[in-house]
Amino acid sequence: MKLIKTSLFSGIITFIKIASGFIAAKVIAMITGPAGVALLGQFTSFLAIILTVSNGAISNGVVKYTAEYEGDGERLKTLFSTSLRISLIAAIFTGIIILCLAPYLSEIILYSRIYANVFRTLALTLLFYAVNILFISILNGRKEIKLYTFVNTLGAIFSLVLTVILVYFFRIEGALYALIVTQTLSLLVTVLVIRRQSWFNRAYFGKIIDIPLAKQLGGYGLIALVSALTMPVSQILLRNMLTEKLGVDSAGYWQGMMRVSDGYLLLINTSISIYYLPKLSSLKNEIDIRKEILYGFKIILPVTIFGCLIIYFLRFFIIKTLYTPEFLAMEDLFVYQLLGDVMKVASLILGYLLVAKAMFKTAMFTETFFAVMWVVFGYLFVDMFGLKGVTIAFFANYIIYFLIMVYIFRHILFGKLEEV
Numbered sequence: 001m002k003l004i005k006t007s008l009f010s011g012i013i014t015f016i017k018i019a020s021g022f023i024a025a026k027v028i029a030m031i032t033g034p035a036g037v038a039l040l041g042q043f044t045s046f047l048a049i050i051l052t053v054s055n056g057a058i059s060n061g062v063v064k065y066t067a068e069y070e071g072d073g074e075r076l077k078t079l080f081s082t083s084l085r086i087s088l089i090a091a092i093f094t095g096i097i098i099l100c101l102a103p104y105l106s107e108i109i110l111y112s113r114i115y116a117n118v119f120r121t122l123a124l125t126l127l128f129y130a131v132n133i134l135f136i137s138i139l140n141g142r143k144e145i146k147l148y149t150f151v152n153t154l155g156a157i158f159s160l161v162l163t164v165i166l167v168y169f170f171r172i173e174g175a176l177y178a179l180i181v182t183q184t185l186s187l188l189v190t191v192l193v194i195r196r197q198s199w200f201n202r203a204y205f206g207k208i209i210d211i212p213l214a215k216q217l218g219g220y221g222l223i224a225l226v227s228a229l230t231m232p233v234s235q236i237l238l239r240n241m242l243t244e245k246l247g248v249d250s251a252g253y254w255q256g257m258m259r260v261s262d263g264y265l266l267l268i269n270t271s272i273s274i275y276y277l278p279k280l281s282s283l284k285n286e287i288d289i290r291k292e293i294l295y296g297f298k299i300i301l302p303v304t305i306f307g308c309l310i311i312y313f314l315r316f317f318i319i320k321t322l323y324t325p326e327f328l329a330m331e332d333l334f335v336y337q338l339l340g341d342v343m344k345v346a347s348l349i350l351g352y353l354l355v356a357k358a359m360f361k362t363a364m365f366t367e368t369f370f371a372v373m374w375v376v377f378g379y380l381f382v383d384m385f386g387l388k389g390v391t392i393a394f395f396a397n398y399i400i401y402f403l404i405m406v407y408i409f410r411h412i413l414f415g416k417l418e419e420v
Contacts, residue, residue: 027167027175029323034252036172037323039110041239041255043118043176045232046109050098050122051183052228055130056090058083059137061220065213066141067279076199081207082214083134086221091130098123109236110176118176125184132187135194142199151193155186219360226364230371238378238390249329250387256323257333257391261341264307268300272348280353289353293409296349304345308338329387336391343398350405362408370401 029037052059062083069075098105102119106112139148159182166174166181194200235258242251279292311318315334319327354363374397381389381396 026322027171029256029327034249034256034327036252037255037259038239038243038248038252039172040175041251041258042109042236043179045235045239046105047122047179047183048232049228050094050126051129051133052224054087054091054094054126055133056086056217057221057224057228058086058217059133059220060224061217062134062137063141064220065216066138067143070142077204077207078210078213080134080138080199080204082210083137083217084131084205085209086214086217087130087134088127091127095123095126098126115173115176118173118180121177122180125180128184128187132184132190135187135190135200138199139194147193147197151190154189154193155182158182158186158189223360223363223367226367230367234371234374237375241375241379241382242387242390245382246387253327253330253387254333254390256319256327257330257337260311260318260322261337264311265304265341265345268304268307268345269348272296272300272345272352293349293353297346300349301342301346304342308342312338332388333391336388336395340391340395340398343395343402347398347402347405350402350409353409366401366404366408370397373397373400 062079065079066076069079098119102123103113103116105119106115110118136148136151139151159178162182162185163175163178166178168174170177239251239255242254280289312334315331316328319325319330323330351363351366354366374393377393377396378390381393383389385392
């Protein structure tokens with residue numbers, strides 16, 4: 001599975017996902033303005049946390065060990081069975097908590113209890129999402145990129161259609177429900193596509209939970225949980241800070257900028273996650289690892305820089321097309337956000353090596369430290385530079401992150417690094 005081929009296939013998935021997200025954002029921007037966009041951003045950040053927790057945060061572990069156990073049927077049966085049980089337990093437990101706290105979560109996250117039923121719906125559908133993400137992780141680990149792309153493309157098309165319908169009829173509430181329902185009903189699409197796969201049968205999912213393997217998966221779960229908690233929580237804190245210091249419209253402008261950034265980076269991030277984790281997990285020789293990382297830099301970074309340049313020169317067109325003229329205040333945010341995106345991608349290429357090689361402590365430390373630094377820089381730079389300061393903070397944070405990752409990468413290659 002080559003990186004360029006993976007990027008082409010993942011591009012299909014990404015285009016449709018981006019289209020779905022921007023259609024919803026465009027409708028909400030037209031109906032409610034920046035305040036509505038900020039509200040949707042709050043729920044998206046919360047959802048990112050919950051969806052990771054709901055399957056025990058073991059997706060990366062499933063990808064790694066599926067690739068590592070390729071050809072060993074018994075170990076795969078143990079892996080799939082254990083992963084399924086962890087996912088079910090985590091989804092049920094998380095769902096019960098959300099169900100009980102729905103009114104309070106609605107008030108804390110969305111500033112009103114009128115959206116409590118949205119959280120109740122999320123609680124009742126988490127089980128389906130957890131199972132779906134397990135099946136997709138298995139496809140990724142088996143390097144079945146064509147089937148993986150087909151499953152995700154069908155799910156994304158379904159998501160796009162449902163999003164348009166719900167947003168059109170129910171506005172903001174419809175957009176919130178769309179984020180939930182499309183995550184869970186995708187299971188039906190996945191099952192229809194993979195039902196004839198040799199591994200999709202009871203024998204592969206019927207064994208009892210393997211405790212030692214569960215502990216190994218738990219290490220990956222800790223990394224994913226740290227990532228799921230740190231970045232979305234950082235965004236929630238920064239959004240609340242902007243609302244308090246500069247007003248809710250400013251928070252909406254920043255959320256609009258983040259959606260543009262996340263949209264085009266989704267293609268690159270998807271390519272990295274689909275390709276690098278199983279690939280690096282299967283490599284044992286340090287020379288091969290170095291070649292693979294350098295290959296990634298040679299292909300991915302130029303594409304990222306070119307994409308950032310295109311977006312910068314088309315920034316006014318993008319704002320007017322995706323949002324409304326009211327969002328033109330976003331224009332000041334582009335320069336530092338795009339520079340930060342380049343540094344973020346460079347860091348991700350190196351960062352996946354930590355996950356692939358099970359360097360749990362180092363990965364969790366860097367995730368937590370730089371999420372905290374982002375918030376700290378955000379508070380400092382917003383006071384100094386106004387709204388633009390939040391993107392300056394993003395850029396500064398990822399410069400330091402990249403330099404640290406270069407240091408870690410250098411030591412990994414030559415076997416001199418001990419985990420902190």
